[in-house]
Amino acid sequence: MGAIMSGIRWLARGGIYCGGLMIIVGALLVTFDVVIRAVAGKSMKGADELSGYLFGVGVAWSLASNLLSRSNVRVDFAYAMLPKPLQAVLDVLGLLLFGSFFTLVAYHAYILTEGSYGSLDGSGWSQAVSPMKTPLAIPQTFWLVGLCLFVVTFVAVTVQALAALARRDLEAVNRICGARTIEEEVAESVGFAEHELTEERHMAEQERLAQAHRKG
Template structure:
């Protein structure tokens, strides 16, 4: 899954760099030539819609989403493992719901032949298909992780649930930060 997260990161990074270049060009052209390319805001919306699910997938795989550890640390071991399982299952459920919503939106767009209300009048089916692919990327990642969590629970492997799905301990976070600092030095 680390490779999967890395691929999502590269795609996200390339899209954001391209968007930054287009915005910079638009700004320069407006200031220097008093002309606008038009539609850069449209591209920005498409990029964010596509990149957001990629970021969600990365956060789920890397366990980098925000957690409130104050209560989690104080819970009994079995309850912590149970909460980790429930969180993985709920995140996969949310991803599935979002994918169904996205799919239905793409279907409606295709049915009505919708176009963007912008100067470019982009057929919305194209950016929405990319959005759907990104959402399915998120869904695949979360369903894979939820399956792994469910397998740990079925096997009675609380250590697996705690290690792979629980937040890092203070010691783990400190070790990671010191390792990053050492790499940068």
């Protein structure tokens, strides 16, 4: 199971990086379109459509990482006052409900994408009702890939959570699917800040060495 989870984490990490890049590119497209309209009075046709596809695919590709890092928003004001065993049961129940919903979304996304490729009688791919006439099967396929990655991740995480619950390993259940504590949030923020500071120091040192080399 460890090797499988390592592979899933690797895919999820790549998914969230690609998803974030897609959302940034979509935002830049819209920004560029707005600037062109204001300056030249012209529009880059399709910017809103392309940014919508990029946003949808980007979010789908980020879902698996969201699940692994337990980053989904949870209202836990009453949860924190419950006994640990009940918290563990609710954690697993919440995981099942959350994952089941997106599994249903993935199923209907598959039906939608399959239909967009057209029937076997040669009717052709479905196209967007827009000036670009984008073949909908293309963005929908990438969207479906992200949702399928989430479903695979959900199944693997659920197996781990149920096994931990069966062993009555409440700490493991919390690490797998429990609500993140304030301490964990702070530790992550501090770790990110330390990483950024280390990178800045490394770049400054490289610049100093480069300047010394040029002077030498």
